[in-house]
Amino acid sequence: MPARVQTQQLRHVPKDYAVRHAQLNGATAISIPMAPISEALFPKMSQLAAQNNDVEMGELYHRGAQLSALVLFPIGSLMIFFPKEVLFLWTGNAVLATNTHLLAGILSFGVLLHYGVMGTLDLLQMSYGWLKPALYSRLIAFAVLGPVMIGMTLTYEAIGAAICWLIIYCSYLLLTPYFVFRRLLPNEKWNWYLQDLGMPLLVAVGIIGAGRVLVAVPTNKISLLLYLIFILGMALSAVAFSMRHTRLYITSTALKFARELQ
Numbered sequence: 334m335p336a337r338v339q340t341q342q343l344r345h346v347p348k349d350y351a352v353r354h355a356q357l358n359g360a361t362a363i364s365i366p367m368a369p370i371s372e373a374l375f376p377k378m379s380q381l382a383a384q385n386n387d388v389e390m391g392e393l394y395h396r397g398a399q400l401s402a403l404v405l406f407p408i409g410s411l412m413i414f415f416p417k418e419v420l421f422l423w424t425g426n427a428v429l430a431t432n433t434h435l436l437a438g439i440l441s442f443g444v445l446l447h448y449g450v451m452g453t454l455d456l457l458q459m460s461y462g463w464l465k466p467a468l469y470s471r472l473i474a475f476a477v478l479g480p481v482m483i484g485m486t487l488t489y490e491a492i493g494a495a496i497c498w499l500i501i502y503c504s505y506l507l508l509t510p511y512f513v514f515r516r517l518l519p520n521e522k523w524n525w526y527l528q529d530l531g532m533p534l535l536v537a538v539g540i541i542g543a544g545r546v547l548v549a550v551p552t553n554k555i556s557l558l559l560y561l562i563f564i565l566g567m568a569l570s571a572v573a574f575s576m577r578h579t580r581l582y583i584t585s586t587a588l589k590f591a592r593e594l595q
Contacts, residue, residue, distance in 0.1 A: 366404040367448045370397065371456060378460035390460075391521045398453040398529035399576040406537035407568035409445030413438050413538075414545040415561060422558055439495040446502040450530060454509060457517055466512035474504045533572045540568040 374397045381390040412419055417434035421427055458464050478501050485493030514522035544564035551557045573579045 366408075367401065367452050370401055370404070371452065374453070375456055375460065378456060382460040382462075387518060391518050394453065394457055394518065394521065395524065395529055396578045397456070398525060399533070399578045401449055401453055402529060402533040402576065403569065403572055403579055405445060405449035406533050407541065407565055407572055409441055409449060410537040410541035410568065411561065411565055412441035413445070414541050415550075416441065418550065418557055418561065422554065422561070436491055436495055439492070439499055443495070443499045443502045446499070446506060449534075450506055451502075451509065453529075454513055458513060461517060463516070466509050470505050470508040470512070473508065474501045478504070528576060532575050536571045536575045537568050540564065540571055 374393070377393060378390065378397075381393065416438035417430050420434055420437060421430035424430060455467055458467055478497055482494060482497035482501075485497050487493075489496075510522065510525070514525070541564060544560075544567075548560075551560050573583055
């Protein structure tokens, strides 16, 4: 739905609903690119799992994880460091952006962890038809943090619930990979942590964070849009070259294009 239409609709609904609507839509928009990536990966991963081909599965898994990181980490980092600015550009409503940006940033961090970190890990489990780690980690997290979330929600309302939600996704990151890689692709665990997760996340957060801290953010709407596009493009480029599979794809494509021009 176009942002202008959504903004017009929000003017005719209660303020609390409008605020929650903007917060949730701004945060969950990060996850949109994961759907086509998952649909492209899952059939081939299932085939390799049925063949017990761990070598090709490892390569495919890393390609999928790095593609997810390339798409999600820069965009997610932008929403974490610039939630107010992004919401303002999206809705055109400065008051709404001011009222929603803190919660939207927290929710965006949770969505980034869920889809950027756990997305391909869940695909790996589904490919082998072994979902115990995902199930048990979620049950443990909700059993331990569920009562805490109730208390935080009653005390701090939506902010408290969002913080607990973020803690739950952090607990997934601590619990699920340990159990998954004990059984599936055990030799790929540290490659996943360092190359598919740690390096691209550090690069994206570093560049977007520096753009937030070191540079005065423009207030003019057009200048702000151009600035956010610029630092997002820088983060995308740096993340792409920080990972082996995306770097090889870019360089091979560039060489092929250069040969065709000769």
